[in-house]
Amino acid sequence: MKFSLRVLTVVMILSIVLVACGAQPAQTTNGSNEKVDLTFWYWAESDAPGADAWMTESVEAYKEINPNVTINIVPQSTDTLISAFQSAVTAKSGPDIASQWATGPVLGFVWQDAVVPISDYVPADEIKNWLNTNENTYEGKIWGAPLYLIGIEIMYNKDMFTQAGVTPPASGRWTWEEFLAACEKLKAAGLTPFVIGDKDGYAGAWWFAHLGMQSLDSTDDLRQAIIGNKDFTDPHYTGWYSELDDMVKKGYFNENVMSLDLSQGAQAFSQGKGAMAWGTDGMIKQALNDLGADKVGVMRTPKLGTGKMADTGNATQSITFFITKWSPHPQEAADFLAYLHTPDRLNSWYQHTGVIAADARFDRSLVTDPVLKQMMEWETTGPQVWLENFLPGQVDSDGDLPAGQMIFSQSGTPADAAALWQRAAETWRNQHPDELTNWQNWQQ
Amino acid sequence: MLDKKLSTGTGITFRKIEPYLYLAPATILIVLIFLYPIVDIIRTSLLQNNPDGIKTFGFTNYRLVFEDPVFWEALSNNGKLLLSVPILTVLSLLIAILLFEHVRGWLVYRGIIFMPYILAIPVVGVTFVYLLGLNGIVNTLLRGAGLEFLAQDWLGSVKWVLPSLSIVIIYREMGFGVVLFLARLMSLEKEMLEAAAIDGANFWQKHIYVTLPQLSGVIEFLIIVELITMLSWVFAYVFTMTGGGPGFASTVLEFYIWKHAFAFRSPGIASALAVVLLMVTTVLIVLQLRLRSRSLEEGL
Secondary structure (H helix, E strand, O other), X not given: OHHHHXXXXXXXXXXXXXXXXXXXXXOOOOOOOOOEEEEEEEOOOOOOOOHHHHHHHHHHHHHHHOOOEEEEEEEOOOOOHHHHHHHHHHHOOOOOEEEEEOOHHHHHHHOOOOEEOHHHOOOHHHHOOEOOHHHHEEOOEEOOEOOEOEOEEEEEEHHHHHHHOOOOOOOOEEEHHHHHHHHHHXXXXXXXXEOOOOOOOHHHHXXXXXXXXXXXXXXXXXXXXXXXXXXXXXHXXXXXXXXXXXXXXXXXXXXXXXXXXXXXXXXXXXXXXXXEEEEEHXXXXXXXXXXXXXXXXXXXXXXXXXXXXXXXXXXXXXXXXXXXXXXXOHHHHHHHHHHOOOHHHHHHHHHHHOOOEOEXXXXXXXXXXXXXXXXXXXXXXXXXXXXXXXOOHHHHHHHHHHHHXXXXXXXXXXXXXXXXXXXXXXXXXXXXXXXHHHHHHOOO | OHXXXXXXXXXXXXXXXXXXXXXXXXXXXXXXXXXXXXXXXXXXHOEEOOOOOOOEEOOHHHHHHHHOHHHHHHHHHHHHHHOHHHHHHHHXXXXXXXHHOOOOOHHHHHHXXXXXXXXXXXXXXXXXXXXXXXXXXXXXXXXXXXXXXHOOOOOOOOOOHHHHHHHHHHHHXXXXXXXXXXXXXXXXXXXXXXXXXXXXXXXXXXXXXXXXXXXXXXXXXXXXXXXXXXXXXXXXXXXHHOOOOOOOOOOOHHHHHHHHHHHOOOHHHHHHHHHHHHHHHXXXXXXXXXXXXXXXXXXX
């Protein structure tokens, strides 16, 4: 008896271990009327407050139309947006639909064969209504769906301008000299001319996307430095850091710039702690709510550079939603993404977020606030490029972001910042010869 | 009966293999959790990228790691964090001795000092971000006390970010050291301390000449454990408090490994970095085991 009990105990323990090792995830069924579960790793709230509530509403509405389809929304964090999905790519397992910032980040995963082109699943007459699809077009296919357009412009506090005797630009855009003169006046009036947060490095990246773009002739111009045909220490690419450094030295930014992250910097503007700040549509809408609709104005980035892109807009779809290669339900995933572009969903999106939808069918009459109307006009007129999307992730992380932090923390010179860019690009080229080949072959 | 059946053909009885069967589940878990990842990381570290996208075996990733300026900056930052180990050890020892002297309320103090150690690191990190901001609580208090010249951008300055991180790490890790020392102190022979007191030794003499030698084993253990911590257990502090910045001023090896593995899509480089870190910590672990074995032989 004692012996049998010992044998039974050993067999039971081994059985438990074997079962645990062999456990399989629950299988979902497929078929037009059979249950379909889709997992959607979703990011948008940081860009457009209200986006999460809108998505919850959209999922519930879609369920009513398609009761057999269940969408599981998994909100993503900004800090781990790329890394979390990279883990999924490594495991070849994860969501059916994922979110990544447009162009560079999306293509990085396309090149890892983790994405299927959405243009294979959504009809062309539907896609033709989507805006800014050029941001994710590669080899003739569109690899992800846009949802909204955001531009990033300067929001200003009208009362502070009046207090300092500063007149905003009638054309909506200052020259660089006019901008500096305004900063000097604001500082003399005891105000913080420009409030920003660069603890996370993204404020410096926004300055790059605005000022760095103005000296370039095309995105391919930037690509030449990335792939090593040109040098980032050339003032053509990084000369604008001298202007940023000059602004820091003159005290035109808040003192605690390195204690605030990007969103906290925008919040500081809404709290009346600075006369100007960068703002996305969502941030500007928040400022209008907090400070008053008649207290906030917007203007375009002051003109510094003389390259062909000096007047290019910076609107981007920001985030792209794409279908993963391992999803067993790519058509159902595409159908849901197309549903998000129905008129009801587009209008509801704007009601929730105040950010315009990236769709030609978006009812522009919904935008009534004059400031947001102005943003919409800038974002939908002329060519639009968000330059940061045209950087490899490592060059962005190890060049762009720390270079800006170096200037804001005054721990290096503009030449040091430029050298950091060059170093990051060289390291990336050495460490990623396969990615370098893709970038060399990518015709922009 | 089964014993007899087994022994007839193979010479192995069930009784002989039974202990191994009981050990098998734990062994399988240890192999899966520890050994397999190590083998896989070493294998991945030898897979190098090529322009055509085909991976081949070689030591290129290690060469790229040693040529990467950020690797040396991260290693240097880890080295600077090591300087906080002696501070941590001395502080833990002093506080443990004070508690051992049974100052009034020592039980309460012991709990308060140990409490940060049981808090999750992200909780501690986020809290100190608010405390150490340029307009955070610490600077507000300093300014309020007329000490504005002492107020710094503790986490936003290249000069102060690592010392600030060190202070936070010491604050949290100190509880472990105090409890470790206190446990050993409570097991010391009281007669030796009483004899020293009778012989006229003062507080410092008593503890330097009597207590410390008997704590040498624990001191060695704590130093090695904390050295390993400073090399390979500070990721959460850096991630929550500074993101490795400003610039690379607080980037440590673990954080750089994470960036390569998950943000830069370079598992080969990340694995090579991890193997380098593993080698360094292995040296420390072997050292710690040897010191421990020596302490046991000496009866400490």
